[in-house]
Amino acid sequence: MHNMSSPGASTTSLSKPLSPWRRATNVGFIVLASVAAVLVLAPLVAIFGYLLYKGIGSINVAFLTATPKPVGESGGGMANAIVGSMMILGLGSLIGVPFGIGAGIYMAEFGRGKLVTLVRFTADVLNGVPSIVVGIAAYAMVVLPQQHFSAVAGGVALGIMMVPTIARTSEDMLLMVPNTIREAALGLGIPQWRATLQVTLRTASKGVITGCMLAFARVAGETAPLLFTAFGNQFWNLNPNQPTAALPIQIYSYAISPFDEWHKQAWAGALILIVLIVVAVSAVRFVTSRGTMANNA
Amino acid sequence: MGVGIEVRDLNAWFGKAQILKEVNMTVGANAVTAVIGPSGCGKSTYVRCLNRMHETNPDAKLTGSVKVGDKEIYGQGIDAVDVRRKIGMVFQKPNPFPTMSIYDNVAAGLRLNGFNKRRELDAAVESSLQMAALWDEVKDVLKKKSGASLSGGQQQRLCIARALAVQPELLLMDEPASALDPISTGKIEELIFQLKTQYTVVIVTHNMQQAARVADYTGFFLMGKLIEFDKTEKIFTTPSDKRTEDYITGRFG
Numbered sequence: 158m159h160n161m162s163s164p165g166a167s168t169t170s171l172s173k174p175l176s177p178w179r180r181a182t183n184v185g186f187i188v189l190a191s192v193a194a195v196l197v198l199a200p201l202v203a204i205f206g207y208l209l210y211k212g213i214g215s216i217n218v219a220f221l222t223a224t225p226k227p228v229g230e231s232g233g234g235m236a237n238a239i240v241g242s243m244m245i246l247g248l249g250s251l252i253g254v255p256f257g258i259g260a261g262i263y264m265a266e267f268g269r270g271k272l273v274t275l276v277r278f279t280a281d282v283l284n285g286v287p288s289i290v291v292g293i294a295a296y297a298m299v300v301l302p303q304q305h306f307s308a309v310a311g312g313v314a315l316g317i318m319m320v321p322t323i324a325r326t327s328e329d330m331l332l333m334v335p336n337t338i339r340e341a342a343l344g345l346g347i348p349q350w351r352a353t354l355q356v357t358l359r360t361a362s363k364g365v366i367t368g369c370m371l372a373f374a375r376v377a378g379e380t381a382p383l384l385f386t387a388f389g390n391q392f393w394n395l396n397p398n399q400p401t402a403a404l405p406i407q408i409y410s411y412a413i414s415p416f417d418e419w420h421k422q423a424w425a426g427a428l429i430l431i432v433l434i435v436v437a438v439s440a441v442r443f444v445t446s447r448g449t450m451a452n453n454a
Numbered sequence: 455m456g457v458g459i460e461v462r463d464l465n466a467w468f469g470k471a472q473i474l475k476e477v478n479m480t481v482g483a484n485a486v487t488a489v490i491g492p493s494g495c496g497k498s499t500y501v502r503c504l505n506r507m508h509e510t511n512p513d514a515k516l517t518g519s520v521k522v523g524d525k526e527i528y529g530q531g532i533d534a535v536d537v538r539r540k541i542g543m544v545f546q547k548p549n550p551f552p553t554m555s556i557y558d559n560v561a562a563g564l565r566l567n568g569f570n571k572r573r574e575l576d577a578a579v580e581s582s583l584q585m586a587a588l589w590d591e592v593k594d595v596l597k598k599k600s601g602a603s604l605s606g607g608q609q610q611r612l613c614i615a616r617a618l619a620v621q622p623e624l625l626l627m628d629e630p631a632s633a634l635d636p637i638s639t640g641k642i643e644e645l646i647f648q649l650k651t652q653y654t655v656v657i658v659t660h661n662m663q664q665a666a667r668v669a670d671y672t673g674f675f676l677m678g679k680l681i682e683f684d685k686t687e688k689i690f691t692t693p694s695d696k697r698t699e700d701y702i703t704g705r706f707g
Contacts, residue, residue: 269512335549337545337547337549338549338551338552340507340510340545340549341545341549341550341551341613341616342551342562342566343507343510343538344505344507344538344542344543344545344617345538345539345542345562345563345566345567345616345617345620346535346536346537346538346539346540346563346567346620347535347562347563347566347567348535349535351566352566355566356551356562356566359551359553359554360551360552360553362553
């Protein structure tokens with residue numbers, strides 16, 4: 158505190174305690190932000206906690222390995238619905254991920270003028286279409302021509318629902334990649350399609366994957382579009398061209414049933430559904446985080 | 455070995471704005487040619503015409519002829535991608551691929567053109583980094599660290615190594631040191647001096663001292679026209695055009 162400070166500059170201002178008013182607003186805003194954070198987390202924790210409380214008691218080996226028992230018999234499980242859900246979600250992702258990312262690449266990298274606006278507008282509208290309407294569309298496109306319900310029809314419905322979310326997040330993430338990165342790739346004599354896939358998309362991969370996971374998690378719980386596409390099934394079925402059980406349908410029909418044991422199984426099914434989503438999302442994150450360097454590591 | 459460039463009657467536009475007007479220039483092989491001029495004079499556009507990067511902008515237009523070696527790069531049936539593969543480019547801001555390791559950055563040009571032989575890739579990465587004077591600083595973290603984790607000066611040398619790895623015949627540099635500190639700038643300039651033994655180098659710079667230090671020939675651009683092009687010594691001591699003299703003596707720009 159001597160010759161370093163310029164004349165006139167007060168050396169005490171840095172060490173002086175904050176005025177009471179500034180201290181109060183500071184504390185006030187920290188409290189507000191903390192309350193907001195708790196409010197965001199609370200519903201998730203509450204839902205998961207309640208599911209655990211209600212559902213964990215009914216989860217046992219039979220629940221995970223057996224098919225449903227007929228009315229009146231106790232026991233049985235949802236194994237066929239667990240596998241069926243995975244199958245339908247897998248088929249949905251096979252449709253939703255490539256078309257969604259493809260549309261995102263088109264909008265961000267190649268499209269010009271009115272067509273891009275049209276694609277973007279269509280994606281936003283599709284995002285707002287009620288899921289049951291998407292189910293009807295899949296019913297008309299797949300079930301009617303084939304004359305039977307199937308996992309494929311359910312996958313088509315969920316896939317269509319995934320496309321807009323994935324397309325819009327992919328577009329946003331690709332647009333965040335600086336143009337200098339594209340120029341660097343083109344300047345090396347890399348063809349544009351390759352530069353787009355292996356440089357631009359790779360640079361945006363973290364966000365694009367987040368978009369895919371978001372869409373996946375959202376459709377994983379959809380019931381309405383599956384009611385008249387995958388339809389549900391009380392028995393084992395591994396043929397994607399046959400009516401297939403799915404967790405949301407099973408939860409729905411058990412929850413509205415008059416039987417106490419079925420109610421308990423519905424809770425257990427809901428818990429398994431959430432766990433499946435968390436496991437799937439974490440697994441994809443883990444696998445894709447290797448092989449790509451973190452942006453600033 | 456480097457090759458020379460023959461530019462004839464080059465005109466370039468963005469939309470309706472004409473950026474370059476009737477540029478003629480003969481760039482000697484294995485020499486450093488500097489392009490100087492005030493902001494907006496078209497010097498960046500000019501070098502981007504030399505490897506067909508200009509046309510990556512949808513509004514861009516161009517007429518004239520550019521011969522690199524004995525090949526007309528705007529000739530019929532010539533693929534812009536092939537042209538760029540043979541002409542390396544280093545940009546104003548260091549732009550390593552952020553999600554790739556140091557090794558993958560240098561190997562990118564080869565790999566993404568379908569070249570995948572492990573041992574030869576290793577050799578190309580090492581020699582390119584050696585040439586860019588970066589090898590000793592990064593050899594232990596080649597595959598562990600991302601290109602974006604390096605300092606600005608190191609990133610720019612990484613970008614030079616990346617450009618050299620595809621063994622271009624020509625190296626274009628668009629203000630490669632303008633975002634760097636003086637020590638890094640010194641390193642890049644030293645590097646340019648060494649590169650000319652093997653490459654023809656064209657460097658855009660807004661720093662006249664830099665042009666005087668590194669270039670054998672210097673061209674002065676003003677409002678899209680090449681006003682004067684001669685030996686660097688001549689341009690900076692006895693320019694024949696009044697406008698060149700005004701610019702280098704700091705009367706405008």
